[in-house]
Amino acid sequence: MVELLCPGCGERVPLNGLRVGEKIDCSNCANLTLRVNEKDGIYFLEEIPRVSCPSCDRLMEVPEGLGPGHNLACCGEEFTLTYEFGAYALQRIRRNIQK
Ligand SMILES: [Zn+2]
Numbered sequence: 001m002v003e004l005l006c007p008g009c010g011e012r013v014p015l016n017g018l019r020v021g022e023k024i025d026c027s028n029c030a031n032l033t034l035r036v037n038e039k040d041g042i043y044f045l046e047e048i049p050r051v052s053c054p055s056c057d058r059l060m061e062v063p064e065g066l067g068p069g070h071n072l073a074c075c076g077e078e079f080t081l082t083y084e085f086g087a088y089a090l091q092r093i094r095r096n097i098q099k
C-alpha cells in the first residue's frame with residue numbers, strides 16, 4: 001500500500017488508490033485537507049490552504065492558483081486574499097479608497 005507523509009502531523013497517510021490532484025483528509029489532523037501531488041516522479045501530499053470569510057466565518061478552500069492579492073467572493077461580497085504569518089486571510093475590499 002502506498003503511504004505518504006502528512007505535512008501537518010508527519011504521520012503516514014494511506015493513499016487507498018488516490019491519484020494526483022485528488023483530495024484526502026488526514027485522520028490525525030482536524031480540519032486539514034490534503035491534495036496528492038507529484039513532482040519529478042515523487043508523490044507527496046500538500047496541504048490545501050483554507051481561509052475563513054470575515055462576514056460569515058465560513059471556511060473555504062483557497063482555489064489552486066490563487067494567491068495573495070487575488071479576489072475571492074463570499075456572501076455577495078468580494079474580498080482580497082492576503083497571506084500573513086503563515087496563513088491566508090480575507091480582507092474586505094474598500095470600494096472608496098481614501099488617501
Ligand atoms: Zn496529519
Ligand SMILES: [Zn+2]
Binds near residue numbers: 055057058075
Ligand atoms: Zn461569507
